[in-house]
Amino acid sequence: MKHAQLKKVLFVLVVVATVASMLAACAPASQPTDAPKAADQSATEAAPVATTAAAPSDQVVNVLLDSHPWQQVIEKHVQEFTDQTGIKVNITVLGEDVYWDRVSLGLSSDTPPFDVFMLSPNQTGYTGYQNNWIAPLDDYLNDATLTSASYNFTDIYPYISDGFKFPDSNGKQYGIPLTMETYMLFYRKDLFQEQNIDVSSLKTIDDWMAALDKIQAAYKDKGISAAVIRGQDSTMPDELLAAVNDYWGDRSFLPQRMFYFDQNWVPQFTDPAVVNGFKLWAKLIDYGPVGSTAFTWNDCVRQFADGKAATYWFDASVFGSIFEDPSQSSVVGKVGYAAIPATATGHGTTHWAWGLSMAEKSANKTNAWKFMEWATSPEIEKETAQSTFGPVRASTWATMSDKFGAEFSSAVDQNLKISVPGYMYFTGSGEVVDRIIDAVIKISQGEDPDKTMKTLNDEAADIVKQNGLAK
Amino acid sequence: MLQETITLKPNQNRPGLIRKRKINQKKVLGYLYLLPALLIAGVIIVYPLLYGAWTSFFQWNWTAGMQNKAFIGLQNYVQLLSDEYFWGALKNTLYFTFLSLIIELLLGLGIALLLNGITKGSLVLRTVMMFPLMISDIVAALMWKMLLDPSSGVINQFLLSLHLSAPNWLGNSHLVIPAISMVDVWWQTGNIVIILLAGLQSLPREPIEMAQVDGANKFQLFIYLMWPQLIPFVKTAVVFRLIDLMRVFALSWAITGGGPVRASEVSQLYIYKVGMGKYLNIGYSISLAFTFAIIVFILIGLVNKLLPEKN
Numbered sequence: 001m002k003h004a005q006l007k008k009v010l011f012v013l014v015v016v017a018t019v020a021s022m023l024a025a026c027a028p029a030s031q032p033t034d035a036p037k038a039a040d041q042s043a044t045e046a047a048p049v050a051t052t053a054a055a056p057s058d059q060v061v062n063v064l065l066d067s068h069p070w071q072q073v074i075e076k077h078v079q080e081f082t083d084q085t086g087i088k089v090n091i092t093v094l095g096e097d098v099y100w101d102r103v104s105l106g107l108s109s110d111t112p113p114f115d116v117f118m119l120s121p122n123q124t125g126y127t128g129y130q131n132n133w134i135a136p137l138d139d140y141l142n143d144a145t146l147t148s149a150s151y152n153f154t155d156i157y158p159y160i161s162d163g164f165k166f167p168d169s170n171g172k173q174y175g176i177p178l179t180m181e182t183y184m185l186f187y188r189k190d191l192f193q194e195q196n197i198d199v200s201s202l203k204t205i206d207d208w209m210a211a212l213d214k215i216q217a218a219y220k221d222k223g224i225s226a227a228v229i230r231g232q233d234s235t236m237p238d239e240l241l242a243a244v245n246d247y248w249g250d251r252s253f254l255p256q257r258m259f260y261f262d263q264n265w266v267p268q269f270t271d272p273a274v275v276n277g278f279k280l281w282a283k284l285i286d287y288g289p290v291g292s293t294a295f296t297w298n299d300c301v302r303q304f305a306d307g308k309a310a311t312y313w314f315d316a317s318v319f320g321s322i323f324e325d326p327s328q329s330s331v332v333g334k335v336g337y338a339a340i341p342a343t344a345t346g347h348g349t350t351h352w353a354w355g356l357s358m359a360e361k362s363a364n365k366t367n368a369w370k371f372m373e374w375a376t377s378p379e380i381e382k383e384t385a386q387s388t389f390g391p392v393r394a395s396t397w398a399t400m401s402d403k404f405g406a407e408f409s410s411a412v413d414q415n416l417k418i419s420v421p422g423y424m425y426f427t428g429s430g431e432v433v434d435r436i437i438d439a440v441i442k443i444s445q446g447e448d449p450d451k452t453m454k455t456l457n458d459e460a461a462d463i464v465k466q467n468g469l470a471k
Numbered sequence: 472m473l474q475e476t477i478t479l480k481p482n483q484n485r486p487g488l489i490r491k492r493k494i495n496q497k498k499v500l501g502y503l504y505l506l507p508a509l510l511i512a513g514v515i516i517v518y519p520l521l522y523g524a525w526t527s528f529f530q531w532n533w534t535a536g537m538q539n540k541a542f543i544g545l546q547n548y549v550q551l552l553s554d555e556y557f558w559g560a561l562k563n564t565l566y567f568t569f570l571s572l573i574i575e576l577l578l579g580l581g582i583a584l585l586l587n588g589i590t591k592g593s594l595v596l597r598t599v600m601m602f603p604l605m606i607s608d609i610v611a612a613l614m615w616k617m618l619l620d621p622s623s624g625v626i627n628q629f630l631l632s633l634h635l636s637a638p639n640w641l642g643n644s645h646l647v648i649p650a651i652s653m654v655d656v657w658w659q660t661g662n663i664v665i666i667l668l669a670g671l672q673s674l675p676r677e678p679i680e681m682a683q684v685d686g687a688n689k690f691q692l693f694i695y696l697m698w699p700q701l702i703p704f705v706k707t708a709v710v711f712r713l714i715d716l717m718r719v720f721a722l723s724w725a726i727t728g729g730g731p732v733r734a735s736e737v738s739q740l741y742i743y744k745v746g747m748g749k750y751l752n753i754g755y756s757i758s759l760a761f762t763f764a765i766i767v768f769i770l771i772g773l774v775n776k777l778l779p780e781k782n
Contacts, residue, residue: 101747108533123534127751130536232730234749291621291642293731427535430750441732466550467532 060088061364061371064106064114066099069321069387070179070354071118074375077383081374087367097234097296100124107133112359115368119175119357121163122238123433126256126425128357129166129174135358136172140369147373155378155393160353163421167256175355176376177392179384181316182351182415183242183422186323189336191215191224191310199336205246205280205343208311212287215310227287228309231444233296237436239314241422242340242349244277249346258424260432260460265470267460269439269453273345278453282444284313293441305329314340314349317415320408321389337407339414349415350422353392428467435459523757531754540754547758557759559733560741561766563648567737568716571652571659575712576705578656579663584693586664587671597668604661612725615654616641619726641727644734651722651735659715663708670704671697706778713774717767738763 065071071093078089092114094102103119106112107128119125119134128134140146141153153161156177164175185208192199195218197211216226230236244259251273253259259274261267268274285292289308301319304312307330312319322328323335340349356376358368374380378395385391389404401409424433439456443449464470527548530541551557582600586593603611618624619640627637640650678696687695720739723729729736729744740748742763746756 101749104533104751105747108537127534130534131538232728232732234728289622290639293642294727427532428750430534430744431752434744434749438732441730445731467535 059086059364059367060090061116061367062114063089063091063371064099064103064117065091065093066118066354067093067095068118068179068354069318070384073384073387074380077380081371084374085367085370087370089371103128107131107359107361110361111363112361114359115362115364116356116358116371118178119164119355120352121166121175121355121423121425123425123429125164125174125357126166133360134174135360135362135365136174137176137358137369137372138173140373141173146366146369151373151377152395155395157392157394159421160351160392163353163423164355164357175357176372178354178356178376179318179388179390180351180353180392181318181390182412182419183239183314183340183349184317184411184415185338185340186304186312186315186319187336187338188307188310188331188334190334191219192336194218199338202341204341208341209283212311216287219310223289223308225287225289225292225303225309227284227311227313228292228295228300228303229281229284229288229313230297230300230315231285231288231293231295232437232441234433234437235297236440237424237433238350238352238422239316240277240281240436240440241424242314243281244274245346245348245350245420245422246280246340247273247276247343247345248348249273255421256423256425258422260424261426261464265464267457267464269457269460270450275449275453276343276345278440278443279449281314281440282449285440285444293444305331307331316352316390317408317412318388318390320404321387324405337405337411339411339418348418348420351416351419352422426464427469428463431463432460435463524761526754527758527761529754531752533751533753543754547755548762550755551759551762554759556733556736556741557738557762560736560738561763563733563735564717564719564737564739567648567652567655567719568713570649571655571716572709572712574652574656575660575663576709579660579708580667580705582660582664583667583671586668597664600661600664602661603658606658608658608721609725611654611658612722615657616726619650641735642731644731647727647731647735651719651726654722654726655716655719659712662715663712666704666708666711667701670701674700702779706775709774709778710771713771714767717770 065074071091075091075093078091082088099118103117103124104127106114106117108131112133119128125134147153153176157180160177160180161173164173164177165171166174187199189199192211192215195211195214197214202208202211212226220226230239241258248259254261254263257265259268259271285295288295289303295303297315300309300312300315301322303309304319305323305328317337320335320337324332326332340347356372358365358372362368378393381391381393381396382400385396385400386403389408391397391400397409404412435456439452442452461470528542528544530543530546531537532539586597586600589596606614618626621627621637621639621642624640626640630637638646640646674697679692682692682696718739719737720743723735723737723740724743727735729740738759742756742759744750745752745759747753750756
């Protein structure tokens with residue numbers, strides 16, 4: 001009897017514990033109460049890095065970062081921030097292929113697993129903004145007790161920081177730029193010299209294509225392709241905007257819709273400039289080695305850095321830091337940098353930026369801002385820029401352009417003169433992006449470009465209609 | 472004559488009632504013991520299932536703001552009827568499933584028969600067969616992605632060394648599903664081997680020995696004696712693998728991302744992309760998931776019915 005009674009008592013305890021734990025798990029999370037104008041912060045004092053006064057040592061900031069040269073540098077310096085402020089920083093790093101949906105999942109939670117995260121003003125950023133998942137930062141930037149005078153936000157190029165102001169946001173700032181990239185051309189100086197091709201005489205896309213034919217004939221059998229470019233990479237459409245802009249000319253376009261939809265959401269994929277941009281991209285894929293249709297940016301960087309490609313098109317200036325690093329590249333000193341050449345109808349490219357943002361539901365906003373202020377300060381940018389080759393502050397470019405090399409700095413400067421922000425986001429843009437990737441790969445595999453672009457145009461019209469954008 | 476009168480004291484039950492009460496108590500206690508598991512299952516399975524089913528009747532796209540949720544009835548289900556990408560992904564899934572299943576079954580049966588026929592070293596060989604099962608799908612996928620690389624992968628380097636052509640396994644829309652199927656065969660044939668080997672080793676030895684004495688050869692032994700008794704085990708293996716194969720995701724996602732041009736995009740990958748993976752069209756993705764689940768359920772039911780219980 002006693003054994004049976006004991007079993008019953010144990011059983012009741014197990015049931016109660018199970019139900020209690022489930023009820024606790026279902027309880028609503030406490031809402032973040034941290035306000036930008038926290039009263040317990042003391043005035044800013046002079047510090048080696050522009051941060052405000054030290055906070056209690058038991059505080060922690062959780063940070064989610066994409067695997068990136070900027071992230072690699074910041075992790076080496078984060079202990080300095082902890083030593084200055086007493087705030088511990090937990091950093092989680094993810095590869096880009098899993099980063100975006102982790103950001104969406106985390107931000108949608110009532111208790112995000114991170115306070116600070118890397119953001120780009122793409123579809124993920126726009127979704128975050130639409131759902132009030134991302135905190136506006138203006139109150140922090142404008143509060144002298146939270147942001148030191150030496151931080152100097154206006155030192156950041158406006159054409160980069162403006163990208164982090166979403167439409168209808170009344171100019172509010174949702175991210176602080178970290179690193180900028182413009183889509184340019186990398187080439188192997190030594191291979192072009194061997195073939196007696198004077199790169200300075202290559203002014204247009206057609207000039208370069210003729211040169212690539214010569215390079216392909218000379219080196220393909222030696223395992224070096226004339227060109228590499230992103231293929232079936234989920235981010236390829238961002239760079240493709242640069243190729244389309246090169247043909248677009250001086251015509252206007254709508255931000256967020258870029259060249260693909262007019263003011264009435266009528267798709268423009270059959271516009272000759274768009275068709276030509278897609279055809280150029282497909283042609284460049286075809287110059288690549290077997291399997292190039294599946295190339296991600298990682299594959300392209302590896303091919304070029306390993307000396308297996310003569311040119312690398314429409315990709316991020318940030319990769320210059322990899323190609324000049326002896327530990328990552330076998331072509332150090334052999335890489336030439338050029339602005340995107342002109343086409344018969346235009347001359348343009350695009351740029352893009354990573355930024356640092358704060359989760360609106362973070363319960364730790366003041367300390368999160370302290371970390372953000374430190375991580376994006378002029379002093380820290382001088383450290384990170386050495387790896388990213390893409391600083392966002394005018395002061396950094398002014399003092400460091402020698403470090404990046406004259407040819408690189410000149411190419412980036414020329415590129416930025418013809419560059420527009422390349423951010424596309426609207427409800428349904430994810431589906432349009434996938435259709436764009438399909439179209440490019442189909443053209444590279446030999447399908448009729450006009451027919452393929454017509455199909456894309458029709459699909460895009462359906463997508464915007466299904467999402468309530470077009471009637 | 473003394474009459475013995477049995478007088479029931481107040482609250483004294485007859486023995487039958489005591490037994491019935493004890494049985495009822497045991498039943499109730501049994502259900503109460505199940506309660507924690509039922510509560511957990513209710514919270515993590517039943518509630519999400521019901522909530523998901525309800526959500527599939529809504530237009531709910533997070534990119535338009537989570538607060539914008541509109542009831543649209545069966546519109547999501549009507550839309551998926553004409554969704555060529557959903558049906559294309561289903562076609563890829565079925566192609567991958569049946570190709571992998573047939574190869575794994577034939578290969579698994581052959582290996583099980585071999586292992587059943589040897590005594591020395593069978594334990595070592597069995598352990599070696601199980602090695603691929605010990606790694607996760609994502610590890611298998613990433614490993615084979617490198618092996619199948621058209622220019623630097625070991626598979627093509629080996630083929631070239633034999634002066635054979637080295638195909639673009641993952642970039643050719645006709646080869647990509649067989650290539651991914653090859654990965655699954657390497658990874659999961661061990662599962663079939665385990666089940667069929669257990670079946671072979673459970674067969675009674677006497678009929679086989681008697682048949683051997685009567686002069687039956689190995690083929691006749693297998694066809695007339697072993698195979699009929701092996702059918703239930705084959706059926707178990709088929710049903711388990713069918714469910715596993717239909718829900719393939721990681722192999723497609725990690726090896727090709729669904730390319731080239733969706734030639735290897737499977738149902739789970741498409742559903743993921745429509746939902747949390749990319750489009751954030753949550754209402755529609757749930758309707759796709761439910762529809763796919765029903766299709767799998769029907770398929771398993773059909774296979775169960777078509778395969779005999781025993782010959």
